């Protein structure tokens with residue numbers, strides 16, 4: 001059905017001026033008669049005139065013959081003039097095998113090209129123009145995202161800074177692994193930056209806690225001076241009971257968390273190699289085969305005995321956590337942010353392990369069961385009167401789901417739980433949670449997965465915008481457009497009936513996604529809603545009806561289901577056609593698919609609002625913008641594309657075949 005070339009040039013250009021080929025298109029135009037030899041116009045071709053030619057063509061790119069036709073010159077002369085613009089750097093050319101060469105202003109090309117990475121090593125900053133998500137994932141392992149809206153031309157894009165904490169928490173086996181990842185992102189090597197990173201890495205490996213064979217906890221420093229200067233300065237008698245040697249000291253067991261925090265604040269995060277409680281045994285085997293990156297998570301955890309699985313939503317952190325519970329084999333307390341999640345955890349435990357349902361307890365506002373595997377909410381667990389939760393069983397593992405939601409009382413309780421295994425789960429890079437010190441010192445270091453593998457498995461997605469150029473349904477529609485003018489033209493392009501089939505196709509291709517279809521004209525909204533049998537919300541829809549439809553759209557899940565019974569008068573509302581009223585202020589967080597069927601002439605703000613409607617920070621949302629090919633919508637779509645691309649949103653173009 002589609003031509004997924006993604007190439008702006010591969011559209012409906014039908015002439016074939018591949019360099020030396022004869023100019024068939026120009027031959028049809030008397031002004032382009034080769035005999036006239038009127039080349040002055042072309043010789044003087046300025047960037048402005050080229051822009052005018054593009055505007056006249058209503059396309060973002062033009063072939064030499066199109067430019068010749070617009071300028072009334074020969075194709076050869078236009079080609080020379082374009083070549084001069086190319087030499088000056090004002091215009092770029094795109095040469096695609098078997099397609100005509102097309103030309104476009106250089107600054108457009110820059111926007112459409114791949115990401116650009118610029119490093120400022122002395123500031124330890126990296127700016128990336130339109131980073132791919134792969135690059136973002138890599139950077140998020142060792143750098144801190146500061147800003148995504150640079151203002152300086154040339155430095156537009158994502159600004160990352162590498163702080164010492166970022167290096168400390170980078171999920172690599174050794175500094176070499178981190179440096180290799182850094183080099184894979186940066187345009188070249190920066191020795192000073194690498195030296196600084198290695199230095200920071202070393203700092204995070206100068207102090208270590210371990211369990212002495214007689215059972216007590218020892219702090220070990222890499223050198224006498226570290227023990228003498230750093231440890232002695234930042235730790236006191238409450239922390240350390242007595243020196244054991246020049247580089248070792250006996251740690252007060254109740255002060256383990258405080259020791260880690262004090263040294264972290266002094267710039268020396270501590271490695272924690274203590275033996276931990278395994279807890280009373282619990283009988284659980286995993287029944288699901290782990291994916292290999294999940295295996296890596298679990299193995300790394302078992303090695304480190306604590307840590308945080310960081311992975312995108314749906315990447316299988318919960319299942320990896322269940323595998324971890326099974327591997328440790330001890331009674332486990334699972335803390336979650338909400339009652340709903342507690343229920344979901346229970347379901348997942350039953351689905352992926354052999355745990356006896358009678359061994360699972362739920363502990364929240366409604367139910368208070370303490371069993372070998374207990375799932376409690378942060379809210380209840382943080383209350384003093386529910387302290388029993390922590391003390392009444394011998395937990396071997398505390399699992400903190402959505403670790404960025406951990407509350408202050410839970411952090412202070414966790415300081416007392418240092419003898420147990422601690423596992424955090426988070427879809428947000430820990431350094432962006434606002435409590436990175438606590439998570440690092442009280443739970444553990446982030447544990448990374450092999451991102452290549454995650455990408456390959458399709459677990460890392462981001463909102464995407466795809467512009468789909470839809471052809472006219474037939475000659476008649478095309479002619480009607482050609483002979484109309486002004487507002488009527490715009491309306492005809494917006495209402496191109498071929499868009500209805502395209503919408504039908506897109507909805508079918510994403511049948512499990514909640515979808516919003518945005519339109520500008522009421523007639524069109526009605527036509528689409530009728531054709532698809534789905535509700536249409538416009539300014540004329542009474543408020544109570546709107547609210548009811550939005551509510552049903554919000555509440556019903558299509559997850560895993562089919563887009564069944566579109567339009568049936570049941571409870572299931574998973575598709576809505578929405579006019580402008582739907583644009584402002586409605587909160588439809590579960591919209592996963594937006595189709596902008598018309599309204600391209602609208603403001604930029606509107607464009608990005610529509611895109612934003614479906615762009616949840618963690619979700620994978622798709623936005624399709626339909627533009628009628630060969631109409632002014634094409635250019636509007638291009639403009640919007642550039643605007644979104646500047647915001648770091650990945651935009652793709654596709655030509656829908658006739």
Ligand SMILES: Nc1ncnc2c1ncn2[C@@H]1O[C@H](COP(=O)(O)OP(=O)(O)OP(=O)(O)O)[C@@H](O)[C@H]1O
Nearest residue numbers: 288289290291312313314315316317318319320427
């Ligand atoms: N190894 C696996 N084999 C088969 N299915 C899996 C596996 N791991 C996870 N899944 C399935 O993938 C879905 C998402 O997994 P899971 O809930 O563990 O992800 P998550 O990272 O915890 O997601 P979230 O961040 O949204 O809580 C679930 O339906 C789960 O059953």
